[in-house]
Amino acid sequence: MREIVTLQVGGFANFVGSHFWNFQNELLELAEDPEADPVFKNQDLNMDVFYRYGETYQGTPTYTPRLLSIGLQGSLGSMSSCGTLYNEGSSASSSVMTWNGNVSTQASEPHKKNLFLQSLYAEEQENDIQREITDRDIVQCLENDVQCWTDFSKSHYHPQSLYELSGMWVDAQKFDNYGIGRDSFCGGLHGEEISERLRFFVEECDHIQGFQFIVDDSGGFSPLAVDFLESIADEYTNVPVLLYAARGPGSLMDPLSQKHRISRKLHDAVSFSRLSSLCNLIVPVGLPSLSRSKASNFLCIKDEKPYHCSAAYAATLHSVSMPFRMELLGPSANSSYACGALTVNEAVQMLSGQARQNMVTILDAAMPAPSLTGNQVKQTLLGSLQPLTPEISDHVEDLQSVASMTVHGVLGSGGQRASISEVKDMVHSAYEHAITRPMFCHLSVAQCPLPIPLPFPSIFSNHVGQHGEVLGTPIIGSPSRGSLDVHTIPMAGRLRSSSAVLPFLENRLGDLRKFGFARGGVGAELLRSWGFAKDESEDMAETLSKMILELNPHSQMSSDSD
Template sequence: MREIVTLQVGGFANFIGSHFWNFQDELLGLADDAYGDPIYRSPSLDMDVLYRSGETQQGNLTYTPRLISIGFQGSLGSLSPSGSSSNEIPSSDPSDIITWVGGVSKRVSEPHKKNLFLQSLCEEQTTDNASASYGSKSGDESLIIEDKELTESLENDVNFWTDFSKVHYHHRTFYELHGSWGTVQEFDNYGIGKQLFSGSLQAEEISDRLRFFVEECDHIQGIQCIVDDSGGFSGVAADLLEHVADEYPNKPVLLYSARGPYSKATSKRESVKRALHDAVSLSMLSSFCRLMVPIGLPSLSSSQVSAFLRVDDSKPFHCSAVYAASMHSISLPFRMDPLGPASNSSGHVSGAVDIAELAHMLSGQTWQNRVAILDAAMPAPALNGYGTGRGSFQRSLHPLTPETAADVEDPQAVESLVVHGALSSGGQRASISEATSSICSGYDEGGSTRPRFFHISVALCPLPIPLPFPSIFGPLVDRHGGMVGGGGNQQRRRGALEVSSIPMAARLRSTAAVLPFVQRRSDDFRRLGVQRGSAGARLLSEWGLAMDEAEDVGEALSKMATALNPHPDLSSDSD
């Protein structure tokens, strides 16, 4: 087995991770359901890649994500740092300290209240402690709270990423950064995160937890990392990943640099600070991973990805669900059985690949391009049912990576496409061979958009929609992710009670189409950070970047842009 350890660093990263692990928990529950759809009981997807088996001190068996989650103090809501959902106030009494003879005052904050969804989990755990999947849509008549009330509660009462998590976690999973209360102080740039974390005991504490998960693996294939790149957590992640690179030099890191819903800068200083943060973060984070995938559109609701979705950009609960679904799809080949009859076109999966192979495929031997584009189709269209002509299925995928160019002719482009739960044009589930043949035909017909190399992974299992999934599907999406006729209220949202699963397609691309993303950060850093008299030179110094370090950042960004630019003679040095 080739295990994966997952890191989630920052608030929005944990929102994404919460959805990601809900998908895994739903798959586990469906696989254990003897009366459920057999499509979910495929032995070809090994969940042990992401999960670890254990045992409590009381002798109870556990099965928990191999995960470290890092966030602000107080960001766990009603979930305790030990991984249990509890509203109990700690019983420790400061008056018991015998070395202090002065007066003592005690202040205890009110615990966060559970929303209806979390209350229902506690109810289910009490009535059926052996249940392996919580909040399922099967309908438990013993529950007092109806599923419809739960979905409405989630739309209105999600303040923390733990408010919609239905997963049991290991007690070493959660780490709250000391001195980083998100509601008290600003934590909005690379420098402040670096200063808080670098050289502190916290770095060693997190490293110990990582060592625990890594060293119990038989043959770890790599580390999957999600970082909230909108503020100081990118500095925290850079320090952590530098340690990973030093201690585990042969373990590849697949890094998703995530950005939550955007807000406009309120001043010129704020605009300069954001531009420098984005440049420094890209340079530093990309240097400590094999492959970096920026995700987070300025407006997901108005993007082409949301053609059949109804996303509220102001809700991280909504936006993070789309990114998590795409990441789930990309991770499926890491869990596929590469051996035996299940790996061929007559089985349940095809196209197994591990993290190292994927990174090598997209970045090449020289690792010149470490930045890839993530595309998605949610739900994926029916095979041969999305228009006509060359590459029609491929044209249904649209970028979740911001600031990418469209219709770029890049003869060196490389793609890795994952499709699962595909439907035929008649609405029936397509076989592995049908899906593979249909998708390959889109590439084989050639044309200017044909990549130099492409890899296809296919699985029969669709994306299950768990109960704590937001109501973001439009009225044209039917129960199994197919398209139905129009009419009615086009703004109406459908959720888990009406959509049980959907076909998904996600793609990683190594292409010059990511050049605008890199070039803008390179230009901004040169103009605002290192040019004589630049507005941000003092800011970089406050972040702890000496002049020579700032020049290294600028040079690294320039090299990234140069490697991506197919026409370097046409590039401009103007501001």
């Protein structure tokens, strides 16, 4: 068994994670549906990599994500921190009286279940209410009223999975920099409690292959993630960590005041430097405007909605993680449904250990991936992959680059799914005819497309058909289409180590030097208030400088004196 334990830390990370687990839940349901496409019954994917077997207190068998999710108090909305399967109905009130004085109680209004959650509950209870709620009502409700990541989550979770940072009533809008987070978590008991929950999932693994860590590093959760990574490094020395630093577009907007702009730039530099030094591979995820990017050519995304943006990022994370749960086949075996299995450690070694120690990796996506038909097929698939990592160079000839690409559910002639061999031949041919190509590219291919669950947002354009085919003529009606109209999507996702990421690194090193080292400047004082002495700031700059040097030995940025 090659288990993966997933960690989600912070608001936007949990939005991404909620969509991610919805995809997995949909795959599990389709595999058991006798009327579903046979491709979902023959996926050659081992879902036990991400899931665990268990049972409730009443002895009912369960199958839940091997997940630890961390958020602010109140971020679970209407969901109990015990999840929905194991709720014992315990009350927070106590009959033990230890105070005889006056008591003042402040309580917020409970978060009400929306139509989607009401429908889920009614369906499980075989309640007649479920029949009164139509799928169109649910889709409309979610488009207009998602507040928490649990509002659109269809998965059940283990009680050890959901952790709220109790005792911290913090305005999420003000919880926006490294210093605030460091002050909030310093000296608390949260660290040991969180580590104990992680230990619960790790110790029941037969042979853990790695940690999939998604962190919202745009604000105060970054230092918590750093502390968490330090404890992981101490306790699980040989277990690789693949970290996605995910941000919603709202967190990337420039503040109005100069002081806040400096704080934002220093936070970005400090957060990235600290996180990258404690994981095996870090993947920055989140564009300033996903809606205006080339990655949204066939999407209708509203940047102001985390519910929208997180769906596209989660779909890509699903794609690039597929090799980690593909069935390992013997040398003589030949699967018609999936090939190209990798472990997390193999992916990390390939992307960070070839020729240079490059720890920051670019995430690319094609959503939906184009079909293999047409006169320009050799350029279409590779050309359709667009970056979801910010601040990178568009056209870089990097002969030392390394890539791991996953293509699944791609359509061929006649609208039928292309075979594994057809996709492999097309990709290899495309690279052979490309002007520049990576030093090495690992290819994983599967016939199973991305299933679109009911709570998925209406983010597809009217050029996208029912099975994710790109249409020459737009469908008349609404400019956006969702799960009622689009049922599956062919996808391509890619992780690549390339010098194209240099601007991202150079911007952070430049900001740290410019604002953090100026004697008497507001930035230097800010770093001190966050608990960083001058030598610690210099160490962070050195970390960034080394990463730049590995990518470009002649870079002026890496050789500048601190």
